[in-house]
Amino acid sequence: MPTDRTSSPPPLAPAGLSALEELVHGRVPPALLHALGEALHGDPMPATPDPAGREAQVRRRLLRIAGAVPPGRELLDAPEQLGAVLAWTAASQPSMAMVLAYQYLLVLSSMKLLAPEPDLLKAHFEALESGRARGVYMITEVGQANSHLDTRTTAEFDPVTREFVIGTPDGAATKFTSGTADGGPLIAVMLARLVVGGADCGVFSFVVDLADHDGLRPGVEMSTGVELSALPLNYAQFRFHGVRLPYGHWLRDSAAIAADGTFHDPLGSPDLRLQRTLCVGQTLWAALPSGLAAMARQSAVLAVRYAAGRRTQSRLAPGRPLLAYRTQQYGVLGALAEAFALTCAASRALEVWSGTGPGRTDGGPDGEGSMTFAPWTAVSRPLSAYKAHTVRAAARVVADCQRHCGFSGHLDGNWLVAYHGFPYAFDAAGGDSQLILFDLGRALAEDAPAPAPPRVTSAPGEPGWWPAVLAAHQHRLTVRLRARRDERADGADGPDGPDDEFARWNPLLADAGELGETYAARLVAEDLLGAVTRAGERDPDSATALSALAGLYGVAGARRLAGSLLAAGTLRPAEVQRLLVAADLLCDRLIPRLPLLEQAFAYPQSVVPSPLGMPDFTGALSDSLDWHRGGTA
CATH class of the missing domain: 1.20.140.10 (Butyryl-CoA Dehydrogenase, subunit A, domain 3)
Incomplete structure (x- = not known):
């Protein structure tokens, strides 16, 4: 039974992986682990509990991580690398792992999988992959349980302009997500019920610009912050009032609306469409x-x-x-x-x-x-x-x-x-x-x-x-x-x-x-x-x-x-x-x-x-604190 075990901290990232380390980290290039370590080093603490400074910290960290890893679409084609990015971030900055889950696993993934003409979203892809924009996923509606089975936010097709008009029919359809208008562009992939010619055509995802450098976009309404201390990020509720989206922002997958306004979905079933959207x-x-x-x-x-x-x-x-x-x-x-x-x-x-x-x-x-x-x-x-x-x-x-x-x-x-x-x-x-x-x-x-x-x-x-x-x-x-x-x-x-x-x-x-x-x-x-x-x-x-x-x-x-x-x-x-x-x-x-x-x-x-994690826990904790002695100047 060991009673004293001291060891020096491991290097920033391993130069080569043993069989056991490879089992833990996956078959990931050591250079990627080193870059991740550098990006996370020096700013590893959990998110600040101060809501006023929290978003700036999140944006700064997002830029550093995005600059250290391959572009989002490349990561989505490299599962083990994607897993390693989330793992290292989760170990160092748990709240940032939630941000990356939105950014890569839900927003960029939805756009990559469901946008049949990705060039129409080129600027959005680049902003999200570079970390200049933050992405959030909007599925939950606050007024009913299992809201994903009965999405009530609407995207009504305008046959004259070929745009979609996003609307929140009542307070129960308010969306909830992590995000704020402070700090720069905020891009959502949002689930909404498509309405064409007054007919319900199923639930699809849409790319919505919530905010830019000047604040909220016209027609987007955001509540004051909702605190969730277990995972400190800036959360809010959102409503939409006639927000217009270009046709290319519809993540339509195999569906389409013809020039005469006729809707066609080869899946042929609302449940199958919802499965595909999700x-x-x-x-x-x-x-x-x-x-x-x-x-x-x-x-x-x-x-x-x-x-x-x-x-x-x-x-x-x-x-x-x-x-x-x-x-x-x-x-x-x-x-x-x-x-x-x-x-x-x-x-x-x-x-x-x-x-x-x-x-x-x-x-x-x-x-x-x-x-x-x-x-x-x-x-x-x-x-x-x-x-x-x-x-x-x-x-x-x-x-x-x-x-x-x-x-x-x-x-x-x-x-x-x-x-x-x-x-x-x-x-x-x-x-x-x-x-x-x-x-x-x-x-x-x-x-x-x-x-x-x-x-x-x-x-x-x-x-x-x-x-x-x-x-x-x-x-x-x-x-x-x-x-x-x-x-x-x-x-x-x-x-x-x-x-x-x-x-x-x-x-x-x-x-x-x-x-x-x-x-x-x-x-x-x-x-x-x-x-x-x-x-x-x-x-x-x-x-x-x-x-x-x-x-x-x-x-x-x-x-x-x-x-x-x-x-x-x-x-x-x-x-x-x-x-x-x-x-x-x-x-x-x-x-x-x-x-x-x-x-x-x-x-x-x-x-x-x-x-x-230090051999001398008491000493390490003491060294991390500032000390003040009474009676001294």
């Missing part, structure tokens, strides 16, 4: 896990370092480091294991997105899904599952690390507070995670029955045990949900008759959510197993550490879900009782290998200068 969600869900995994890894590394260097004065064992205690090991090493699982899932999410093809939906076994509780699983079942799982898992990792670091974990300067806010903000943003889980469960229940998976033959703590347990658990939950659904279909009519979907599914939402959660967890567990197997073959020196991480991840997951596993009969009480024994053995295997894992997982101290 296909940009795939980009967000593919890259977002990279940022979440980065924050989870850094949180775990900070917590491990703190636990190793923090001495306790307990009468049980005075002078021992926190890391000597089993309960502390379960917490911080468990966080390290889950952070590694999220890293493997993040890599796989980028592969899924790349393999799916930009903009193509893959909502079900046949590539197309229906929309019941939310549209997201119809857009992409696996990527929406990654989104829902990774935001909640990252939030859990950060919260566990905060708790195990005590008071120090709640100091803003130690970064964990900023890491805490980002995943909680994204639990609802980017597609509500709970709705995704509900819809995943519903979709799985509607699939054709699958054969039962093989029996679980491995033992707790082995890398393959947890994926096998989750596969068995998913099968049991699916059978149970189908049976309950069929019972309700046979004997429970609702107010709207025998086909009342609300009456049928409302009592089943908890079961559907549990099934969706299990499906998403199984994907991550299988990704972890695959990554560990491949990495072990390439780098035998890391194989023992990675295998132990995978085993501990499974044991910790089984303990957390023990109630569900026992209730379904997936595990027996005796198996659950043996989990702590397996956890102890895995922790003992991991302790000697922590320096190897820290080196691979940690971001440079120059990018994340948290005192928690």
Whole structure:
């Protein structure tokens, strides 16, 4: 058991990547990581809590990051590089990761995927890619839940000028986003319901200039700031009063309006059009896990370092480091294991997105899904599952690390507070995670029955045990949900008759959510197993550490879900009782290998200068403060 571990901060960015570091950062040119490190170095603190100075800071940082990375359209064609940009930014400046998510993953991605004549938006592409303009995505309307399923903001086609007139019909249709008119151009990609000749033609995206250097554009109305302290940016509500857009600002994809005013959409269905408009969600869900995994890894590394260097004065064992205690090991090493699982899932999410093809939906076994509780699983079942799982898992990792670091974990300067806010903000943003889980469960229940998976033959703590347990658990939950659904279909009519979907599914939402959660967890567990197997073959020196991480991840997951596993009969009480024994053995295997894992997982101290990451935490914190002695001039 190490009691004192000192190490010098890693360089700004690695000159070359080991197999383990490549697994963490992806196959990304070291020059890009160095440029990112330079851009983030010297200004790494979370966003200022002062709203008056916040936007200037955001704009300055955006210019620096945009100048250090390839242009946005090139990044969108290089998934691993895109993931690395979001990961490094999230670790250093969590609120800026939200800005980049808007800028690249939603705004530029929508324009790239859905603008059939990109030259008409050339100036907008250049302004956004250079960082001279800030981009925001406008989907949420404040007056109703699931507003993306019933967008009420209108874009009415004017056949005389061939322009679109954007309008907010009432206060309930007010849009909400991060953005302000201060600091320069603000460009939105906004969802609105297209109206042609008085007919509803479905929901499309439109490029809207909200503000320029002179302030708000004519017809754009913005509220005063709305504070969201968990992720400090400048948020506001927006309304539109006759804002006119050129035809080229309509991200029409394959649709068109003929010269005689006739609307044509080859997709032929409002639901299919909405799925296509929201296909940009795939980009967000593919890259977002990279940022979440980065924050989870850094949180775990900070917590491990703190636990190793923090001495306790307990009468049980005075002078021992926190890391000597089993309960502390379960917490911080468990966080390290889950952070590694999220890293493997993040890599796989980028592969899924790349393999799916930009903009193509893959909502079900046949590539197309229906929309019941939310549209997201119809857009992409696996990527929406990654989104829902990774935001909640990252939030859990950060919260566990905060708790195990005590008071120090709640100091803003130690970064964990900023890491805490980002995943909680994204639990609802980017597609509500709970709705995704509900819809995943519903979709799985509607699939054709699958054969039962093989029996679980491995033992707790082995890398393959947890994926096998989750596969068995998913099968049991699916059978149970189908049976309950069929019972309700046979004997429970609702107010709207025998086909009342609300009456049928409302009592089943908890079961559907549990099934969706299990499906998403199984994907991550299988990704972890695959990554560990491949990495072990390439780098035998890391194989023992990675295998132990995978085993501990499974044991910790089984303990957390023990109630569900026992209730379904997936595990027996005796198996659950043996989990702590397996956890102890895995922790003992991991302790000697922590320096190897820290080196691979940690971001440079120059990018994340948290005192928690320093060998002498107390001294580093003291040096970061100004001191004043009473009685001196």
